Amino acid sequence: xKLPTLREIGTEAKLLxxxxxxxxxxxxxxxxxxxxxxxxxxxxxxxKLWPDHPTLHNFEIVFRQQHYxxxxxxxxxxxxxxxxxxxxxxxxxxxxxAAFSISRLRAPGGRAMMNLALFTYFIPAxxxxxxxxxxxxxxxxxxxxxxxxLAMVTIASPYAIWVLKQASDKLPVELDEAATMDGATTLQLxxxxxxxxxxxxxxxxxxxxxxxxxxxxxxxFLLLSKDTDxxxxxxxxxxxxxxxxxWELLMTTGFIYAxxxxxxxxxxxxxxxxxxxxxxxxx
Amino acid sequence: xxxxxxxxxxxxxxxxxxxxxxxxxxxxxxAPYLLVFLAFVLYPVGYGLWLARHPQSYVELYNDPIFAxxxxxTLIFLVIGINVKMLIALFLSGFFVQQRAWIRWLSVLFILxxxxxxxxxxxxxxxxxxxxxxxxxxxxFSLTGDDGxxxxxxxxxxxxxxxxxxxxxxxxxxxxxxxxxRLAISNDLFEAAxxxxxxxxxxxxxxxxxxxxxxxxxxxxxxxxxxxxxxxSVYLLTGGGPADLTHVLSTLGIRYxxxxxxxxxxxxxxCALPLVLPxxxxxxxxxxx
Numbered sequence: 001x002k003l004p005t006l007r008e009i010g011t012e013a014k015l016l017x018x019x020x021x022x023x024x025x026x027x028x029x030x031x032x033x034x035x036x037x038x039x040x041x042x043x044x045x046x047x048k049l050w051p052d053h054p055t056l057h058n059f060e061i062v063f064r065q066q067h068y069x070x071x072x073x074x075x076x077x078x079x080x081x082x083x084x085x086x087x088x089x090x091x092x093x094x095x096x097x098a099a100f101s102i103s104r105l106r107a108p109g110g111r112a113m114m115n116l117a118l119f120t121y122f123i124p125a126x127x128x129x130x131x132x133x134x135x136x137x138x139x140x141x142x143x144x145x146x147x148x149x150l151a152m153v154t155i156a157s158p159y160a161i162w163v164l165k166q167a168s169d170k171l172p173v174e175l176d177e178a179a180t181m182d183g184a185t186t187l188q189l190x191x192x193x194x195x196x197x198x199x200x201x202x203x204x205x206x207x208x209x210x211x212x213x214x215x216x217x218x219x220x221f222l223l224l225s226k227d228t229d230x231x232x233x234x235x236x237x238x239x240x241x242x243x244x245x246x247w248e249l250l251m252t253t254g255f256i257y258a259x260x261x262x263x264x265x266x267x268x269x270x271x272x273x274x275x276x277x278x279x280x281x282x283x
Numbered sequence: 284x285x286x287x288x289x290x291x292x293x294x295x296x297x298x299x300x301x302x303x304x305x306x307x308x309x310x311x312x313x314a315p316y317l318l319v320f321l322a323f324v325l326y327p328v329g330y331g332l333w334l335a336r337h338p339q340s341y342v343e344l345y346n347d348p349i350f351a352x353x354x355x356x357t358l359i360f361l362v363i364g365i366n367v368k369m370l371i372a373l374f375l376s377g378f379f380v381q382q383r384a385w386i387r388w389l390s391v392l393f394i395l396x397x398x399x400x401x402x403x404x405x406x407x408x409x410x411x412x413x414x415x416x417x418x419x420x421x422x423x424f425s426l427t428g429d430d431g432x433x434x435x436x437x438x439x440x441x442x443x444x445x446x447x448x449x450x451x452x453x454x455x456x457x458x459x460x461x462x463x464x465r466l467a468i469s470n471d472l473f474e475a476a477x478x479x480x481x482x483x484x485x486x487x488x489x490x491x492x493x494x495x496x497x498x499x500x501x502x503x504x505x506x507x508x509x510x511x512x513x514x515x516s517v518y519l520l521t522g523g524g525p526a527d528l529t530h531v532l533s534t535l536g537i538r539y540x541x542x543x544x545x546x547x548x549x550x551x552x553x554c555a556l557p558l559v560l561p562x563x564x565x566x567x568x569x570x571x572x
Contacts, residue, residue, distance in 0.1 A: 018378050019389055026393050029451065032418065033407040045416045094319060097312040107309025113316065118570055120324050122563040124512025126533030127555070130540050130548045131331030132323065138330075139322075154323040157316060162570070186308040215400040218514045218537070233402040237519065240406075247410055254403025265398035266391075 036251030058252040087213035099164035121158035335549035364446040376461035438528035
């Protein structure tokens, strides 16, 4: 084995000099949250880097809803789940049909529709939130889960359509022609040829929509208000309303809330990186 | 006149005969998105613009010192915050493309801020900066024996922290995008440059940057558009405080909305349009090709 030269050691040291601050920068807020989650109340506020008596007691309190702020925890967890899944399903339906129509059927007006979708994609979400709030009021949907689901679908679909259109433009035209020659109807073409071939992109887009809805704070906070209707992030924000907030419980709830999206992200990382980031910015 | 008449003389075939079956299906399958667009984009935007029609709203807005402050804060956030973020991302993308096992592991961890929801992590930072109980001031106290500053009580520091939180959250995403840009550059170029004895800086200046500048500029603009809609970083860290001095346009619009001043909320957004529309136009031209 060859001993590393001085030059190689120098390069390695320089890389470490970048890597270690990056690691600390990345992990500190997450570690801090985790630390609070496993600390009893006295330890949490003492500023220690590791609690003297690590405990899972906070998780027990959250799961058993044994605190004023947590009395609807499971209900809110369920709301978040239902809204995320419904957003994922609806977005997939709307975006797949639209992308199929624009890219494969070359529907009249398809190009214009794509441009409208792209335009929507570029409206800053917080700007659209203001008129969206009033619109939902006019439709009589305020405080209904549908308002949040539909708002999230509105925000998720443009990007979903764009990604799916990019992916389906790459499928060869001969495929559709061959299927049509064999007597496939348009719907059969969609169901039996298009959807199976698009599966990787559909997984990416579905995951994207689910994570978007699960993570959403602003729209959830505007559109829902009853304690039993709100989603977890809004419940977390409500902790701030009190002066003596139980921060260790807030961090525990936040930690539980952050786990599913992180797990989904890492499980589908291959799809997410391939399907989304590559398409996010076309150079 | 004669031409118009002869046009009418020949009856046009009915719509259904002019469209083929796939085209009919095409229109039908576009309908779900069209409905969503009409009901939840076109109607709200039109309604919002209609609400913002009174010149009086703009006078009120102009006289509200919070608005001027929010506009300046937004510009600082975009011009300084985003450029600092993109420069760091450009630098780190060069770090993460190095072929080392530990760097690959680090890149997996590095994605975490992007993968976890922003609310709990922003609240975590907020508590770290708490002047009495936060870990930051605990460390300062144990090192120097002095009390640390009241971080979020100074508008400049608070806004800087909000920008920091924004960078923490979205840096991994942009680094990842710029990494794909770097990986697309042919290695032959670097080898040839190495043979010619090019320095680190020369390699960057003459190989990396020319092949990445379009991507870099696109990313910067896209990030600016998205950051205009970044409500969480400011709202959950500072709540717009102290004394409403750290608002940005996105939190200010929501503040007016909560105060039931919908016309002001919409007017403040309309004021941002001269900034947004050119960016949107540019991005659409790039992406719809």
